[in-house]
Amino acid sequence: MMTASSHNEINQSQTHKRATTEPTTEKQPRTSIWGTMTVFGGGRIALWCSSLAIGCVGGVLIGTIGTFLRNPHQLDDWTFVILMSFLAGGGIFSVAYVLLVDRTTITGNIPNPEENIESQWREKASWASMTGMLLAIAAFIFLVAFYDKPIAPLVVSSGLLAIILVGLLSGLFAYAIVRKRDLS
Numbered sequence: 001m002m003t004a005s006s007h008n009e010i011n012q013s014q015t016h017k018r019a020t021t022e023p024t025t026e027k028q029p030r031t032s033i034w035g036t037m038t039v040f041g042g043g044r045i046a047l048w049c050s051s052l053a054i055g056c057v058g059g060v061l062i063g064t065i066g067t068f069l070r071n072p073h074q075l076d077d078w079t080f081v082i083l084m085s086f087l088a089g090g091g092i093f094s095v096a097y098v099l100l101v102d103r104t105t106i107t108g109n110i111p112n113p114e115e116n117i118e119s120q121w122r123e124k125a126s127w128a129s130m131t132g133m134l135l136a137i138a139a140f141i142f143l144v145a146f147y148d149k150p151i152a153p154l155v156v157s158s159g160l161l162a163i164i165l166v167g168l169l170s171g172l173f174a175y176a177i178v179r180k181r182d183l184s
Helices: 004-021 044-069 077-100 117-145 153-183
Strands: none
Touching (some): 044 077, 117 153
């Protein structure tokens, strides 16, 4: 004879079995390697159009600002604005696309990337890179401040390039060291 508690256990077991084998009715978003939705809910067309609009407006703004900062003997104003708009617009479009795409619609996405070990390595390496760049900037400013003679533009350009290289190399070395330390 079946008791009430054993009857409840059988019903709960059957209910659990049915709940785990039946497909869910929630609609999962489509995914692709480029993403299919914007973070504000629009589809692929909204993603491309909004990124393209931001890229065009940003490119024209940078082209216009660059017109006032350039050497007036190089190109005429309209040619320069158009050239700078195309060059800067592509980069701004790419940044806008990355910022506007919904991460959950990208194939193979990681649900919480901040909890990933590689992102922790990159975070530590970025701190080292920033520290290296700040030290290089301080050293460059110190050298320039106590130099009595006029400084050639080539020296300034070389110094800025050296600062960027110090930042990149310190980030790469820090990433390799942190990765090796955590893996061993």
